[in-house]
Amino acid sequence: MRAIIKLLFSLQATLVVASTYGTEYERNKLSAKKARGENASSTPYAVKEPPLTTDWTYKLGTNPWPEYPRPQLQRSEWQNLNGLWTYQNASGLDAVNNPPFNQTLGQEVLIPSCLESGISAEGLMNFPVGIQTSNALYSWFSTSFEVPSSWSGKSVLLNFGAVDYEATVFINGQKAGFNRGGYSAFTIDATKFVKIGGHNEMLVFVHDPTDSGDYVIPIGKQTLRPSHIFYRPCSGIWQSVWIEAAPENYITQLDVSASMDGEGTPSPVQVTVHGSDSSTHEILATQASTSDGAFQFNVASPKLWSPDSPNLYNITVTLGDDQVSSYTGFRTISKGEVDGIVRPLLNGEFIFQFGTLDQGFWPDGLYTPPNKEAMVYDLQVLKKLGFNMLRKHFSYGKIKVETALFYQACDQLGLLLIQDMPALRPIQSYTLENCTSLTYLPDADQQAEFDRQLAVLVNQHKSYPSIGTWSIANFFEVIYNEGWGQVIQGYPEFGLTDMVRSLDPTRLIDSTTGWYDHGAGDYSDNHHYANPQCGTPFYSTASSPYDPTRIGFQGEFGGIGNNVSIEHLWNVQEAINTVNQTYEIDETLSAWNYRAHFLLSELRDQTELFACSGGVWTQTTDVEGEVNGLLTYDRRVLRPDVAQWQADIKALYDAAAGRHNSSMSRM
Structure with a gap:
């Protein structure tokens, strides 16, 4: 059996910020907020009761989604930026040209969440049916963090799971990146924008037109006019945000195709495939090749993936000093x-x-x-x-x-x-x-x-x-x-x-x-x-x-x-x-x-x-x-x-x- 892996790597560093994960991260963030006086004027976060709750609504806390968000390209040095951010409505599209640097935004919100949802705390749940605009069309989000001093000399990558619909990211007063598309992940190389071991300010301007004006964009069933099979929209940073450290040359994409027949075209990366039993670390295959092209590795008689037997194999990929973990399943459709x-x-x-x-x-x-x-x-x-x-x-x-x-x-x-x-x-x-x-x-x-x-x-x-x-x-x-x-x-x-x-x-x-x-x-x-x-x-x-x-x-x-x-x-x-x-x-x-x-x-x-x-x-x-x-x-x-x-x-x-x-x- 053979599988195909394609790796793409960058000669440049990418992306933003950090601080240490867990308790230290929250402590650093709180210190930064106090230094900026945010606690004095930002409305504190609290879940705004939605029209209907679930058994999990009030069990969120302020450290939501702590899991590493990208399991098929995972690095060990990372920091979760989810949690309490601040938010304020923006006046229009031109607001992106006048970012509120070093200012306190008016409302604490939970990230990730949709602004229109109860768990965001902004909770724009009560806008009427038939409206032509929404308070969430233009928004500012802000957070601060410290990049660990141990990341000195490394690339700092800022990752967003998804932002609906357009996101413009500023770090320490400079525009760092832009993404269009409410369902796609994106990574920004923030290395040149951040201060290692120091305080960093991040602002994100979000424009989400949904079905306002003459916009015709991918929105699914979102609408500003909810009715039966069409639902209220989701605006803002609705998936996880995190930073991670990587070497100067790092893997940016990992495509794995593992079939029952293993058809592929052979193309210095080191690939290691581990056993499907997560309780063991038995090495089943290794393969060295080059990046930016497809190559093959062989696993003898793997257990195939199917709904009845969802067998998965762990993968470790090394490119120079960069190492990521992933997984795959052998199956052919x-x-x-x-x-x-x-x-x-x-x-x-x-x-x-x-x-x-x-x-x-x-x-x-x-x-x-x-x-x-x-x-x-x-x-x-x-x-x-x-x-x-x-x-x-x-x-x-x-x-x-x-x-x-x-x-x-x-x-x-x-x-x-x-x-x-x-x-x-x-x-x-x-x-x-x-x-x-x-x-x-x-x-x-x-x-x-x-x-x-x-x-x-x-x-x-x-x-x-x-x-x-x-x-x-x-x-x-x-x-x-x-x-x-x-x-x-x-x-x-x-x-x-x-x-x-x-x-x-x-x-x-x-x-x-x-x-x-x-x-x-x-x-x-x-x-x-x-x-x-x-x-x-x-x-x-x-x-x-x-x-x-x-x-x-x-x-x-x-x-x-x-x-x-x-x-x-x-x-x-x-x-x-x-x-x-x-x-x-x-x-x-x-x-x-x-x-x-x-x-x-x-x-x-x-x-x-x-x-x-x-x-x-x-x-x-x-x-x-x-x-x-x-x-x-x-x-x-x-x-x-x-x-x-x-x-x-x-x-x-x-x-x-x-x-x-x-x-x-x-x-």
């Missing part, structure tokens, strides 16, 4: 004919993929889960019920990209992923002076920016074993969804499919899910509520007929709802008013489980009779005005009859296995 039907294959075998539509929203944190325990809880519930996959998210718009720790959890638990590129602005119109109504669509520059961010998403995620989308972790690549954001003329999904395939040829691509399917990609993906139409000789106007040259897939179905008492609902009247817009409301849990059993049985029948290769149930949790989750939005009520659902899901896998025989040819 492909497609092939099984008994005359095109199927998705994992490690050469047909695997029926069944998962949920996963929005990843939280009532207390919006985009940001309260903590890792809360985030993993959702995944553990899905595994217990028998799901082997989840989809990040597609219905009426791909919604978000998760933290690196989320993908690591899927790698560890054994959940395949369909990772969608967050969609462009939802379908909205504007009126010209002559009363002509036009739809907001991307112009050439906005489409090019979408393409760029899609490429970034693929490149940043293509090493996760669980994804089949753009990471070596996702199982599919999703380009467009249900015609939303699609410029129909010219069918751009074909070009985007080719681009994604060139960036990552190791995965399948679901180019269009539902509606306007012109034949691109590997999936013939049907959306239909509530009844499935998966690989069948029947379909409805909301989707396209099954294409037997591609994989038959039920990209979305279910969606049945069950209303609950107010203590488990998003207590915002505008959202409550839309509950009955759910595709179907079942008045009791027993009725809801009866209907679920009926729909899952239909999908099983289509698997036995036709060409169904998988499906996506809507959805993991309720969200705002939607009440069709397996879990309520607060994660306190689990609707499924666990034994019934486990039996029904197993019946799907058994039906798929019954269609399998040995006459299979790889495509």
Whole structure:
């Protein structure tokens, strides 16, 4: 078995600041704040009670997300900058030209968090539906830190997991970097901006237009006009911030592709692969090669990764004085004919993929889960019920990209992923002076920016074993969804499919899910509520007929709802008013489980009779005005009859296995 590793390294240092982790870091930060007088005038942090809480809402503390945020390229010398920062609203885009250096910002906020969430402390939870602007369109964030004196002579790298949407970073009065894209990680070389062993001031200017004005940007289901399936936005620094020390020449990117066959092209780096059992440090393989190109290493008879056996191998990569740790899983994703039907294959075998539509929203944190325990809880519930996959998210718009720790959890638990590129602005119109109504669509520059961010998403995620989308972790690549954001003329999904395939040829691509399917990609993906139409000789106007040259897939179905008492609902009247817009409301849990059993049985029948290769149930949790989750939005009520659902899901896998025989040819 062979795996491919590609390393990129920089001859320059990168990035910002620091202080020591844990207690010393908090002490240094407090001293710096006192020196600047921030405690005297900044409003102290406290969770602002959201319209609905979870069991984790008030367990955050002021040191959130202490885990190292980037597990596939991890360094030992690092400092977490999460915690209490200060915030103030900015007047407009021009405010970036007048940074509030050496000033006290008015409100303490918790980082990471969405400004609109309760856990941020700013908690702009009460802005009315239908507004055209938000207090979070333009924002300043500030923190201070000390870089350890032991980092002298090293590069200081400042890392952001994600900032929505544009971030301009200043360190000690100088502009240090800029990033556009609300779902991508970025690193700034702060070496020349920071004072080693001294006080450092960092300001971050954030511009998040969401769907204001004529902006057409990737926003998923965020809107300034929340209503039922469209939710309040997330603005600001919503993923972790940290600094780390690296030598002058350091690794900037690590791409790992570990397949069951190990196909790759050979290209001074030292790679060491450790045993899959984390309790041992047995070295299974070493390989020396050069950076900036692909090369191979061999592992004899590795244990393959799959949902049933999510075996992972630790990796250590050394480039000169730089050493990083990572991990991978050996597995191959492909497609092939099984008994005359095109199927998705994992490690050469047909695997029926069944998962949920996963929005990843939280009532207390919006985009940001309260903590890792809360985030993993959702995944553990899905595994217990028998799901082997989840989809990040597609219905009426791909919604978000998760933290690196989320993908690591899927790698560890054994959940395949369909990772969608967050969609462009939802379908909205504007009126010209002559009363002509036009739809907001991307112009050439906005489409090019979408393409760029899609490429970034693929490149940043293509090493996760669980994804089949753009990471070596996702199982599919999703380009467009249900015609939303699609410029129909010219069918751009074909070009985007080719681009994604060139960036990552190791995965399948679901180019269009539902509606306007012109034949691109590997999936013939049907959306239909509530009844499935998966690989069948029947379909409805909301989707396209099954294409037997591609994989038959039920990209979305279910969606049945069950209303609950107010203590488990998003207590915002505008959202409550839309509950009955759910595709179907079942008045009791027993009725809801009866209907679920009926729909899952239909999908099983289509698997036995036709060409169904998988499906996506809507959805993991309720969200705002939607009440069709397996879990309520607060994660306190689990609707499924666990034994019934486990039996029904197993019946799907058994039906798929019954269609399998040995006459299979790889495509």
